[in-house]
Amino acid sequence: MTVFVRILLRRIALLVPLMLGIVLFVFLVMRFSDVDPASAFFQGANPTPRQLHDFRERGGLLDPLPVRYVHFVGDLLHGNLGTSTLTRAPVADQIVTALPLTLQLTFLGLGIAVLLALLGGVTAAVHRDRLPDRIVRVVSLTGVAAPGFWLALLMIQYLAVERGWFPAGGYVNPGDSVTGWLRTMALPALALSLPVAAQLTRIVRTSVVEELDKDYVRTAIGGGLPPRVVVGRNVLRNALVNPLTVLGLRVGHLLGGAVVIETVFSLPGMGKLMIDAVQNGDPAVVQGVVLTTAAGFVVVNLVVDLLCLLVNPRLREAT
Numbered sequence: 001m002t003v004f005v006r007i008l009l010r011r012i013a014l015l016v017p018l019m020l021g022i023v024l025f026v027f028l029v030m031r032f033s034d035v036d037p038a039s040a041f042f043q044g045a046n047p048t049p050r051q052l053h054d055f056r057e058r059g060g061l062l063d064p065l066p067v068r069y070v071h072f073v074g075d076l077l078h079g080n081l082g083t084s085t086l087t088r089a090p091v092a093d094q095i096v097t098a099l100p101l102t103l104q105l106t107f108l109g110l111g112i113a114v115l116l117a118l119l120g121g122v123t124a125a126v127h128r129d130r131l132p133d134r135i136v137r138v139v140s141l142t143g144v145a146a147p148g149f150w151l152a153l154l155m156i157q158y159l160a161v162e163r164g165w166f167p168a169g170g171y172v173n174p175g176d177s178v179t180g181w182l183r184t185m186a187l188p189a190l191a192l193s194l195p196v197a198a199q200l201t202r203i204v205r206t207s208v209v210e211e212l213d214k215d216y217v218r219t220a221i222g223g224g225l226p227p228r229v230v231v232g233r234n235v236l237r238n239a240l241v242n243p244l245t246v247l248g249l250r251v252g253h254l255l256g257g258a259v260v261i262e263t264v265f266s267l268p269g270m271g272k273l274m275i276d277a278v279q280n281g282d283p284a285v286v287q288g289v290v291l292t293t294a295a296g297f298v299v300v301n302l303v304v305d306l307l308c309l310l311v312n313p314r315l316r317e318a319t
Contacts, residue, residue: 121204143198152191
């Protein structure tokens with residue numbers, strides 16, 4: 001068994017108690033919330049106390065918490081996230097419908113953020129303490145301070161309403177029109193990605209500057225290799241470890257930010273699904289969305305850890 005496979009199995013084994021802890025936390029928070037599933041189920045129907053009691057008994061809501069937790073975990077293992085008290089539809093079906101759009105928005109935003117961070121960070125590092133570096137630092141600092149929803153509102157006002165270059169909201173399925181999909185996703189993805197791109201740019205710049213100051217870079221350039229080749233082949237590979245680690249955490253930020261961005265642009269994704277569930281008192285949907293988002297965050301961080309191991313072999317030796 002190779003070192004990489006051994007490390008992969010060890011990381012996966014660590015995910016099991018982590019996910020159980022997340023499930024326990026979400027379970028307890030939802031059980032101690034003010035929303036009563038029975039009352040939400042009979043919303044507007046004026047149920048009798050007997051009807052409420054029968055509903056709680058059928059749903060196992062009267063069982064002790066440990067028993068309810070075991071049943072809850074068992075349902076999750078079978079892909080059962082419960083039933084919406086508002087639509088009476090399985091929560092898993094609603095998430096399957098909404099999740100693709102959120103993933104499209106998240107990874108499109110991630111791609112834009114990574115591209116901008118690499119361009120800005122490397123440019124600033126190569127031109128350290130000169131005009132391009134100063135411009136990149138000011139722009140990235142502004143981007144860090146600007147909330148995504150504020151950028152979204154500015155884009156809607158100036159690029160959608162006044163200029164008419166993009167739609168102010170709505171969604172077009174890529175299967176119907178790729179051009180329409182790009183037009184509807186451009187502003188949300190840009191608004192979601194810019195704060196993350198600004199943070200990553202500063203980290204990329206710092207990492208590249210540290211690598212450029214090392215002896216092997218001066219030796220390679222002194223030996224006649226063009227600086228462009230040294231930066232592209234060696235410096236970037238070694239400098240990407242820290243940005244990759246931070247990128248895993250920023251993906252969680254993108255997933256969370258998608259909740260707000262989808263609401264601003266009226267996109268029917270996980271964010272809008274959760275906001276509607278909170279407003280309508282649908283605890284099963286809220287619980288399902290939170291668990292799905294947490295699971296996605298954990299999986300993304302696992303992938304980022306593995307990418308760090310692939311980029312930097314020294315980490316495999318130290319693990």
